[in-house]
Amino acid sequence: MSIPLGIPPEAAPAPPGQAGRMRPATTHLIVLPGGGYASHAPHEAEPVVAWLSTLGLSASVFRYPLHVRHPAPLTALQAEIRRRRDQGADRIGLIGFSAGGHLAGLAALAPGDDPRESVQFAVLGYAITSMETDTYRPARLILLGEDASPHLRRRTSLDALVTEASPPFFLWHTAEDIYVPPEHTYRLASALAAHEVPHTVHVFAHGPHSLGLAEGAGQASVWTKLAQSWIAEQVRMP
Secondary structure, three states: OOOOOOOOOOOEEOOOOOOOOOOOOOOOEEEEOOOOOOOOHHHHHHHHHHHHOOOOOOEOOOOOOOOOOHHHHHHHHHHHHHHHHHHOOOOOEEEEEHHHHHHHHHHOOOOOOOOOOHHOOOEEEEEOOOOOOOOOOOHHHHHHOOOOOOOHHHOOHHHOOOOOOOEEEEEEEEEEOOOOOOOOOOOOOHHHHHHHOOOEEEOOOOOOOOOOOOOHHHHHHHHHHHHHHHHHHOOOOO
16 A cells, blocks of 8 residues: 655745745646646546545646647646646656656756756656667657757757756666657666766666556556556655
């Protein structure tokens, strides 16, 4: 049985007009389903929010624009992050799968001047992290086009965006994934390690692409328990 994480006890600044008062800090998680930037996989959407809700967490699905070029999906997600902040969320976490994991990584790593768009942690499942490889070419063609320059492919690859200031990441993948090979997770993990960014990586021996919550999928099914304790740590961080 899952143990609710609850709301962390640390205090956050009071809203305007309530100077001198403090309120509990709140965290909201935005779930980004996969689908190759061509669709939104249903099993990576509301079922994930339902799981997070059993942990006592506030969460919602964001269905980003499809069949559009970069940076349209990123711009839309950043607007959603700002909206959630305006509704009272102090900390934002992202959970993305496959192409949704790529978008989550872009938002978490994108440089920006607006602090309302900041992301405090990200969970990526079998995510596309590199636009420089030839794997999962259909998603790259939708997002970047047939004639994307090497520069564009590089600056939309997550490993190229990591800095020492990047937020913590939880990464999981399966070694048998033929659509988005685990090389994608290894690339990002190597960049996170090189910049000393806190991260956790789990690559399970068996399992196909697009497992979602991976219920009944053997060893890979434990990713939710592993992520639960990791998310609890992020939520309780000051």
